[in-house]
Amino acid sequence: MSPMTPARVTGTPGRTRVLVIGGGITGLAAAHRLREHLGPDAEIIVAEQAMRLGGKIHTVEFAGRPVETGAESLLAARPEAIELARAVGLGDAIVYPSAAKPALSLGGELLDFPAGHMMGIPGDPADVAAVANAKERPDNGLPILEPGADMSVGALVRSRLGDEVLDRLVAPMLGGVYAGDVDRLSVRAVMPQLAAALERHARLTDAVNEIKRPPSGPRKPVFATIDGGLELLVTATSATARAEVRLGMTVRELRQTPYGWEVIAGPVPDPIKIKADAVILAVPASPAAVLLRDVEPQAAAALSGVAYASVALAAFAFDHVDLPERSGFLTPASEGKTVKAATFASKKWPHLGRRRQIVRVSMGRLGEEALLQYDDATLAKTALRELGEHLGRRLPEPLEQRVDRWGGALPQYAPGHDARIAAAREALGANRNIAIAGAAVDGVGIAACIASGQRAADTISMKLANRR
Ligand SMILES: Cc1cc2nc3c(=O)[nH]c(=O)nc-3n(C[C@H](O)[C@H](O)[C@H](O)COP(=O)(O)OP(=O)(O)OC[C@H]3O[C@@H](n4cnc5c(N)ncnc54)[C@H](O)[C@@H]3O)c2cc1C
Structure with a gap:
């Protein structure tokens, strides 16, 4: 902030206020849990730099169906995602994949991916x-x-x-x-x-x-999703949390004060100062490291060491195409292809219907960031050609296609990650009302992110209760 620019200060004096930085599923799960702990009077603010909530969860209408451009499934083998969906009123919208299994594309053939x-x-x-x-x-x-x-x-x-x-x-x-x-x-x-x-x-x-010893009792599905799109989980969680959502609000500075925290957010020419009793940082590693630089350099260093991989996804809709009865395929890097995996979405997810076949193709591994520089048409053409090679036939022109890029989206946990994050949390200190959460620290999957956000909210709520 320029010393000449006076910051506007927001907030209601006297009410407990928690600021959640980052409106992805981690931040929203944290806000939801905070509301449960702190009750109706607390002010829970979610500051999100983008103009939409959800982060890596983004559903779009594609060929008349809600299709995911980012994450597509929830791990149902652990409880957090399914329980949150039920808690925010989406119990009836939880749907499970078909029995179709993924294949391994090897040497130009689609082979059964081994079980066990x-x-x-x-x-x-x-x-x-x-x-x-x-x-x-x-x-x-x-x-x-x-x-x-x-x-x-x-x-x-x-x-x-x-x-x-x-x-x-x-x-x-x-x-x-x-x-x-x-x-x-x-x-x-x-x-x-x-x-x-x-x-x-x-x-x-x-x-x-x-x-992997089989659990006793009936087998439960490992994955699930939401009929209508995962973004429904985002909007329902946000609504149930009754958080004050500030979109387009980039948090740029974080300062500790005698009463709690003060952040500088919003556009550089028109900054806003937000005071809060506690802060939950639910952003990727790089912005988290920047915000913690002056607060706790050791925690900032641990976060800035987390590398990220980029991926691009191409989606195709076909009117008439004969796809194998598989949920998709994976292929090893040694096959020398740009495409590393494909999901036959309409085979995998019965709720999408079979009238139109939707295929999602993912490209890019760590170190292949240059791939994201190609224009959409080139990426889509490569994806379609290679998809045909994997399937052993030329595919028809798709009815619709789209390309989505996720630059620096997937954190890479190097050996020693857990110990470094534990040390960062310790350095942030037991007596400071701040918590770090999300894919950068506790696991990439949505269920892991929800658990991480909830744990951060539990920690912060307990600290606030002890303060009273
Ligand atoms: C292509 C793709 C496919 C995936 N598929 C699956 C899947 O099928 N199943 C699964 O479980 N997981 C999947 N994942 C992983 C999962 O989606 C993510 O790990 C998870 O959604 C991350 O949630 P998050 O809230 O921690 O972070 P994010 O979703 O990254 O949210 C962080 C938010 O913080 C905001 N932000 C950043 N800096 C600031 C700032 N300074 N001020 C304010 N806001 C800021 C960002 O705009 C963003 O909205 C996938 C990820 C990708 C990229």
């Missing part, structure tokens, strides 16, 4: 023998990880089960979530349950089998 694995790591090498040469290496009888230790997914799988399991199964699976480099992804951050099991087992397959 955890993120591509088999519980028995024989389970994946059809697509990868896997043989468990001899072990030394000691647990693979010491308590609290970490290693990269690449180093773990390559040393225990060999290159093909890593390159053909694990890398494409993790690539679908992180678009990352398996040699730079932390086992503890991306597969925390496996990391815990590795502290007890000398064999990787034993650790995998311990985790």
Whole structure:
């Protein structure tokens, strides 16, 4: 802020006010939980720099259907996303995928993706023998990880089960979530349950089998989505939280004061000063690091070390096209394609209807940012041509197509991530009413982000209660 520009101050004196910075699902889940804890009188402000809420969740109308340009599914195997959807009145809109399974595109063929694995790591090498040469290496009888230790997914799988399991199964699976480099992804951050099991087992397959032991009772679906689009979860969460949403409001400075926090937000020529008793930072790592630079340099350093990968998505709608009865496919980087995965959305999600076939194709891995520089037409043409190559036939002209770019959208948790974030949280201190949350720190998936936002709200509410 220029010293010459007086900042406008907003707020009602005497009421507890919490400022949530970032209007993605993390910030909104935090706002929702804050409302539950703090009651109707608290002021909960959500400052969002974009002109819409949702961040990486964005539903658009495409070929007459609500189609996701970013995230498309909720992990239903853990409770947070489904419970939030129910809590904000969307229980009846929760829908589940069909029984169609994804394929592995290898050597120009669509093969069944083997069953019985955890993120591509088999519980028995024989389970994946059809697509990868896997043989468990001899072990030394000691647990693979010491308590609290970490290693990269690449180093773990390559040393225990060999290159093909890593390159053909694990890398494409993790690539679908992180678009990352398996040699730079932390086992503890991306597969925390496996990391815990590795502290007890000398064999990787034993650790995998311990985790994937089938639960008793009926099998529950692993994924879900919202009929009408995931953006409904965004708007319903925001409405239920009764937060004061400020769109187009970039928070640029964060300062600690004797009573709490003061932020400078809004456009540089017309800044707004917002005072708050507490702050929840629910933004990606880079803006979080900038905001924390003067508040707590150690926390800022931990956040600025989180790298991000970029992806582009092309969506196509076809009137008549014969797609395989699969939910889509993944393909290893060794196949040399730009397309790394495709979802046959209308096969995967019955609620989208089958009259029109909708296919979403994702492109880009860590280090392939230059891809995003191509214009839409070039990206769509590449995606369509390669889609045809994967399917073994030339595809007709689509009825509609669109390209969406997500630059720097997917955080990469390097080995040691969890320990660095824990240290950052400790440095931020028990006596300061500030919390960090979201995909930058606690997990990329929507369910993990919701859990992270809720935990931040629990922490802040408790601190505010203790202050009274
Ligand atoms: C292409 C793609 C597909 C995905 N698919 C899935 C999927 O199918 N299932 C799944 O579970 N997850 C998926 N994910 C991951 C998931 O969508 C995200 O990790 C999650 O939505 C992140 O939520 P968030 O609130 O932590 O962050 P974001 O969604 O990034 O929200 C942060 C918000 O902060 C705002 N902001 C940033 N700086 C400031 C500032 N200074 N002041 C104010 N506001 C600011 C941003 O504009 C943004 O709206 C996908 C992600 C991408 C990119």
